[in-house]
Amino acid sequence: MNNALSVEFIQQASDVIKVLGHPQRLKIIEYLEKEEKSVSQIQEHLSVSQPLASQYLRHMHSRGIVKYRQEGTTYFYSIASEFIHKILDCVSECQQKVESGEWELAMFGTE
Amino acid sequence: MNNALSVEFIQQASDVIKVLGHPQRLKIIEYLEKEEKSVSQIQEHLSVSQPLASQYLRHMHSRGIVKYRQEGTTYFYSIASEFIHKILDCVSECQQKVESGEWELAMFGTE
DNA sequence: ATTTTATATAAGAAAATTACTATATATTGG
DNA sequence: CCAATATATAGTAATTTTCTTATATAAAAT
Numbered sequence: 001m002n003n004a005l006s007v008e009f010i011q012q013a014s015d016v017i018k019v020l021g022h023p024q025r026l027k028i029i030e031y032l033e034k035e036e037k038s039v040s041q042i043q044e045h046l047s048v049s050q051p052l053a054s055q056y057l058r059h060m061h062s063r064g065i066v067k068y069r070q071e072g073t074t075y076f077y078s079i080a081s082e083f084i085h086k087i088l089d090c091v092s093e094c095q096q097k098v099e100s101g102e103w104e105l106a107m108f109g110t111e
Numbered sequence: 112m113n114n115a116l117s118v119e120f121i122q123q124a125s126d127v128i129k130v131l132g133h134p135q136r137l138k139i140i141e142y143l144e145k146e147e148k149s150v151s152q153i154q155e156h157l158s159v160s161q162p163l164a165s166q167y168l169r170h171m172h173s174r175g176i177v178k179y180r181q182e183g184t185t186y187f188y189s190i191a192s193e194f195i196h197k198i199l200d201c202v203s204e205c206q207q208k209v210e211s212g213e214w215e216l217a218m219f220g221t222e
Numbered sequence: 223a224t225t226t227t228a229t230a231t232a233a234g235a236a237a238a239t240t241a242c243t244a245t246a247t248a249t250t251g252g
Numbered sequence: 253c254c255a256a257t258a259t260a261t262a263g264t265a266a267t268t269t270t271c272t273t274a275t276a277t278a279a280a281a282t
Binding site: 081106 | 114122124125129136141175176193198201202203204206215217
């Protein structure tokens with residue numbers, strides 16, 4: 001079932017994964033899961049400054065993780081890749097397993 | 112099907128995901144997927160120095176991503192969490208979908 | 223035309239990450 | 253006890269990331 005990952009794919013995938021390895025950006029992705037949101041909605045949801053929200057989104061856009069649609073001065077962002085949806089499912093499933101006591105997210109908190 | 116992620120879980124999960132957002136560390140995880148490996152095996156597999164390999168592993172161990180078993184002077188590392196296996200499955204599935212043309216890993220490579 | 227609203231962009235300081243070199247520890251074999 | 257092997261740890265320079273402040277753009281409203 002598991003083919004080996006190619007060197008290039010590992011490089012690309014880790015680039016994408018890296019973006020999700022950040023609480024605020026992961027929160028954005030979760031917020032966008034169901035439907036597109038405007039920058040100001042995202043900004044309020046995170047309680048961050050406008051430029052910082054914009055920067056997060058630009059960052060994720062440059063990696064192909066989100067896309068946007070413009071309507072007047074409003075930009076609606078949404079998830080651009082199936083891979084992101086899958087990862088999010090995975091994280092969500094993990095939370096459920098952890099809550100049910102079936103799994104541990106991480107085994108030790110040492111250091 | 113999708114419960115909302117809690118703030119604490121997002122924090123913890125992004126901490127773990129962050130570790131995978133690095134080509135060499137992701138490669139280690141993939142290398143460990145089937146079975147445990149010694150530090151020197153991992154070192155050779157990555158073509159990095161001994162201290163660097165050890166540092167990667169210590170880093171991943173501190174996050175509960177890998178665990179080890181000692182036998183003499185040899186340390187055998189393996190994946191410590193189900194979550195990591197799941198993420199790896201997800202990445203592997205993604206590569207297959209990308210190769211088959213069904214998905215794109217990322218939509219734009221701009222910037 | 224001017225103001226307001228929504229967002230983007232730029233520049234830089236502070237903090238974190240990365241990878242290197244040098245050294246330490248601990249187990250095994252002679 | 254001494255050397256060799258396998259791995260860990262410490263210290264650090266270079267790079268990257270993160271977040272802030274200030275400014276720009278562009279559409280809409282007055």
